[in-house]
Amino acid sequence: MKKYTFTEKKDTRSGFGAGMAELGKSHPNVLALCADLVASLKLDAFIKENPERFVQVGIAEANMIGISAGLALSGYVPYATTFANFGSGRVYDQIRQSVAYSGTNVKIAVSHAGLTLGEDGATHQILEDIAMMRAMPEMTVINPCDYNQTKAATIAVADFVGPVYLRFGRPVMPVFTDPDQKFEIGKAWMVNEGADVSIFATGHLVWEAILAGEMLEADGIDAEIINLHTIKPLDEEAILKSVTKTGCAVTAEEHQLNGGLGDAVCQVLSRNLPSPVEMVGVNNSFGESGEPAQLMQKYGLDAKSIVAAVKKVIDRKKV
Amino acid sequence: MDIQGLKEMTAQVRRDIVRQVHSSQSGHPGGSLGCADMIVSLYFNEMTINENRQQDGFLEFKREGQNEDLFFLSNGHISPVFYSVLARRGYFPISELSTFRKINSRLQGHPATHEHLPGIRVASGSLGQGLSVACGAAIAKRLRKEDNFVFVMMGDGEQQEGQIWEAVQFAPNAKLDKLIAIIDWNGMQIDGTTKEVNNNRDLKVKYEAFGWDTVTLKNGNDLEEVGAALKEAKEKSGKGKPVVILMQTEMGYGVDYMMGTHKWHGAAPNDDQLTTALKQLPETLGDY
Numbered sequence: 001m002k003k004y005t006f007t008e009k010k011d012t013r014s015g016f017g018a019g020m021a022e023l024g025k026s027h028p029n030v031l032a033l034c035a036d037l038v039a040s041l042k043l044d045a046f047i048k049e050n051p052e053r054f055v056q057v058g059i060a061e062a063n064m065i066g067i068s069a070g071l072a073l074s075g076y077v078p079y080a081t082t083f084a085n086f087g088s089g090r091v092y093d094q095i096r097q098s099v100a101y102s103g104t105n106v107k108i109a110v111s112h113a114g115l116t117l118g119e120d121g122a123t124h125q126i127l128e129d130i131a132m133m134r135a136m137p138e139m140t141v142i143n144p145c146d147y148n149q150t151k152a153a154t155i156a157v158a159d160f161v162g163p164v165y166l167r168f169g170r171p172v173m174p175v176f177t178d179p180d181q182k183f184e185i186g187k188a189w190m191v192n193e194g195a196d197v198s199i200f201a202t203g204h205l206v207w208e209a210i211l212a213g214e215m216l217e218a219d220g221i222d223a224e225i226i227n228l229h230t231i232k233p234l235d236e237e238a239i240l241k242s243v244t245k246t247g248c249a250v251t252a253e254e255h256q257l258n259g260g261l262g263d264a265v266c267q268v269l270s271r272n273l274p275s276p277v278e279m280v281g282v283n284n285s286f287g288e289s290g291e292p293a294q295l296m297q298k299y300g301l302d303a304k305s306i307v308a309a310v311k312k313v314i315d316r317k318k319v
Numbered sequence: 320m321d322i323q324g325l326k327e328m329t330a331q332v333r334r335d336i337v338r339q340v341h342s343s344q345s346g347h348p349g350g351s352l353g354c355a356d357m358i359v360s361l362y363f364n365e366m367t368i369n370e371n372r373q374q375d376g377f378l379e380f381k382r383e384g385q386n387e388d389l390f391f392l393s394n395g396h397i398s399p400v401f402y403s404v405l406a407r408r409g410y411f412p413i414s415e416l417s418t419f420r421k422i423n424s425r426l427q428g429h430p431a432t433h434e435h436l437p438g439i440r441v442a443s444g445s446l447g448q449g450l451s452v453a454c455g456a457a458i459a460k461r462l463r464k465e466d467n468f469v470f471v472m473m474g475d476g477e478q479q480e481g482q483i484w485e486a487v488q489f490a491p492n493a494k495l496d497k498l499i500a501i502i503d504w505n506g507m508q509i510d511g512t513t514k515e516v517n518n519n520r521d522l523k524v525k526y527e528a529f530g531w532d533t534v535t536l537k538n539g540n541d542l543e544e545v546g547a548a549l550k551e552a553k554e555k556s557g558k559g560k561p562v563v564i565l566m567q568t569e570m571g572y573g574v575d576y577m578m579g580t581h582k583w584h585g586a587a588p589n590d591d592q593l594t595t596a597l598k599q600l601p602e603t604l605g606d607y
Contacts, residue, residue, distance in 0.1 A: 055458060055493075063451045063485035070455020073440050075383040076462070078455075093445050094482070098452055102432050102442045 001217045002192045004176045004210050012168035012204075013111040015147035017042025019154025020079065024050045027077065027158050033068055035061045035082040040170075041111055043081065061086045062094045068106040069098035077158055078106055084113035084167055088129035099163045100138045107157050109166045113143070114254035115282070115299055116171045116204055116292040125287035131259025133165040134232050140185060141232040143167045143253075143261075145206035147175045149229060152183035160185055167203070169254075171292040174207050186230045188238035194224035197310050198242040198249040202228050202261050205252035205280065208296075211303035216310055223310060231261050236268045243275050248317040250309045252280040254301055276316035278309035320363045325542045327603035328407065329359045333573045334600045335403035335416055335607065341593040343420035346428065349583040350474060351400035353505050353540065353568035358400050360545045361390055361470060362408045365553075378409040380437035388467045389456050391441060393449020394474035394503065395429040396585070402426050405438035406607075413607045447480025449473060450500060454486055457495040468556065472501045476508030479517050484529075490561040491530030498561040499552045500531075503539070505570040507581040523565055532560045539566035540573075573600055 023030040024046045032046050033055040047054045055071075057064040061082055068078040080087065087110035088095075099106045110129075117125050133141045140162060144150040150168045157164045177189075191206065192213055201209035206227045213223045224242050228235065243249050249269065251262035262279035269275050282299050296302045320328070332355045340346035362368070366388035371379040381387075392401050399419065406413045411425070418424035425436040429444025441452050453471035460467055477483065490498055502522060510516050519525075523533050532555045536548035545566075552562045570584065571577025574596040588596055 052462070057489060058492075060485035060489065062447075062482040063454070063489055066448050066451020066482065066486065067455035067458065067489075069441055069448075070452040070457070071459050072455075073382055073452075074456050074459030074463075075385070076459055094448055094451075097442050097445045098448050104441065 001213050006174035006176045008175055009172040010147035010175050011170060011172050012144060012147055012150040013040070013170060014042050015144070015150030016109060016111065016154050016168055017045060019151040021045040021049070022155055023158050024053070029075065029077045030158055031055065031071055031076050031078045033057055033064050033078055033080045035059055035064050035086065037082055040083070041081045061091050065091045065094035065106070066098050069102060069104040072104035072106045073102070079109045080106060081109045081111070083124060084110035084129050085124050085126035088126060088132050088165070092132055096136060100136050103138060104163065105161055107164045107166060109154065111168055112170045113167045114169060114204070115287045115295040115301065116169050116254065118170065118292045118295065119289050121289040122286040127256045127282050127287065128259065129165070129167065130231055130253070130255045130261065134259065134264060138163060139232065140164045140230070141167070142185065142230050143203040144229050145203055145227055146173055146177050148177045148179045148181060149183065152181050153229065156183040156185060169204055173204055176207065176210070186233045186235055188235035189227040189229065191225035191227050192223065194222040194246070196222045196246060197224065197314055198246045199223050199225045199252065199306060199310065200228050200239065200249060200261065200265050201225065201252040202231060204254050205301060208301070208303045209252055209306055212306035212310065215303060215307050221310065221314065228261060231264060234264050234268060239265055239268050240273055243269060243273055248276045248313045250278045250280060250306060250313055252306050255281055257281040257283050276313050278313040280305050280309050322542060325359060325363060328363055329355050329542065330601050331604040332359055332400060332403045332407065334597060334602055336399040337574065337588060337593060337596045337600065338606065339399045339402065339416055339419040340587045342417060344587045345420055346399055346587060347396040347585045348399065348587070349507065349570040349577055349581070350394065350503060350505065351397040352572045352574060352577065353570045354397055354472065354503050355400050355572070356540050356542050356545045357501060357566060358404045358472070360542060360549060362404050364546065365549050366390060366470070367467060377411060377437065380410055382432070382440055384440065385463065386465055386467060389440065389469045391443070391449045391453045391456070391469070391471040392430060393443055393471055394446065394477050395443030398426070398428065398430050401430055407604070410438040411436065416607045446474070446477045447482035450483055450486040453498060453500070454490050454493065454495055457498045458493065460497065468497050468499055468553070470499050470501065472503065475502055475504045475506065475513055475519060475522070476516070478502065478519050478522060487526065487529045487531070494559050495561050496557050496559050499556060500561065500563040501566055502563060503568055504565050505568045507570045507584060509581065509584045511581055526563045530560060532558070532562045534562060534564045536564050536566040539568035575599060
């Protein structure tokens with residue numbers, strides 16, 4: 001098992017803020033919009049350096065998506081920012097008509113996705129946004145795994161022409177990816193090569209998958225870990241290549257099992273390479289208030305749950 | 320274009336509207352007929368657009384519309400009037416109007432960019448979104464220091480959408496004073512009069528309370544009054560506030576049996592009804 005270490009913990013939303021600060025210098029066409037959550041989205045640095053390129057929309061997310069569409073069709077690259085809950089379900093129709101169907105180059109950059117939003121509870125813990133955005137034609141869906149990857153993704157999507165849903169989170173997490181990484185949209189990242197099982201993880205669950213890989217190694221199981229930071233378009237080639245070798249898969253995401261990364265991977269496998277799959281995610285329920293780590297444990301989104309899923313899927317492979 | 324030219328164009332556009340909706344046996348003739356005078360006036364007299372011609376003779380269309388006045392149709396269901404005006408202005412072949420709402424057409428039921436129809440900048444149809452998009456375009460023009468207008472047409476029934484009021488509140492705060500909104504105040508929506516369905520009450524009072532300047536257009540089916548209202552709106556613009564033209568129209572204007580009722584909001588005439596309608600609408604510039 002390849003060793004991953006970290007010297008600090010940071011939140012992925014700060015990676016977004018750092019990416020925006022760089023774009024402020026490098027991309028004069030990039031604008032930021034926010035619906036009254038500037039501090040939460042870590043936009044202070046961008047706004048300080050580029051006050052004229054920031055639009056404060058207030059608590060009016062539908063309007064923010066429409067304004068972004070108008071800016072984008074005029075040639076700008078707007079980043080519409082808010083919490084994931086308010087940047088997906090609340091504005092689904094605005095994204096559908098004014099952004100995706102209209103082909104406007106809007107980046108919907110959303111924080112506080114999933115259970116790890118924590119204490120605010122289920123009203124704010126969106127666990128269906130990947131499903132919604134995956135279903136939408138023309139939409140690219142990205143869920144990076146740590147500070148460095150989020151920063152790199154934020155910068156990379158500026159040069160990609162087309163609507164993007166960029167999803168990240170609130171809590172501090174280990175920073176374990178390369179600070180100088182080149183982020184390639186739609187290209188899986190091989191975290192660890194292995195032979196016995198393929199673990200496909202996205203977002204905060206990638207670190208849990210690494211921890212799971214170490215626990216499995218102690219049990220003599222050689223896990224391949226692949227980070228699918230881009231959920232759409234999905235790197236089908238990487239998935240098929242890995243499962244051809246390992247013969248089974250576990251998916252892990254901070255999202256509902258219905259419609260998320262797991263479903264996407266299953267679609268690829270069932271069409272091309274039917275194989276046993278176990279899925280780690282939230283099973284058809286809302287979240288609740290609590291500390292992020294407590295919630296991840298309670299809802300079965302931690303390394304232990306991944307280990308259990310791996311053992312189950314390896315047993316199924318033997319049948 | 321002089322007033323006689325505008326009258327001829329508007330009459331022909333009305334024929335195009337009725338014929339499109341008849342041909343596909345679907346669409347929204349009522350509001351289309353009511354807004355013909357305004358949209359013709361905008362495109363043929365009021366808006367500065369890119370007049371460059373492509374090799375095929377049609378107008379060059381650039382979506383970003385730099386140094387052009389822009390028009391957004393938020394109430395996208397009145398697509399027949401939009402398509403007719405765009406075709407007759409020179410964006411695409413007039414004959415293409417015969418494909419309205421039919422399979423493999425660029426003239427979708429509601430305006431779309433997806434099939435790359437020249438003249439359309441954003442999809443509309445799901446109501447309430449156009450004013451927000453127009454705000455974005457107006458901000459873009461200000462960032463580029465372009466001195467152009469951004470027009471947006473909305474329905475009065477559409478004023479019942481919540482997103483409208485997000486944008487109505489935002490535009491004055493952002494001082495988008497080159498933004499001119501037009502509300503087709505015909506008092507009708509699909510299920511009945513706006514008063515019966517969900518009373519908008521006094522839109523003038525409401526917009527003024529939100530910080531807009533207003534222009535009242537008493538007869539939006541009189542081309543001279545339309546021109547005067549647009550002149551007034553332009554004069555009021557550039558002074559820190561967005562401007563809204565409250566345009567009173569008659570839904571179905573020009574076809575007697577379509578007027579004074581909400582029943583032709585989204586209904587197509589049959590063959591006999593088409594004949595009756597066309598008798599009332601002179602063919603001034605040649606049918607497609």
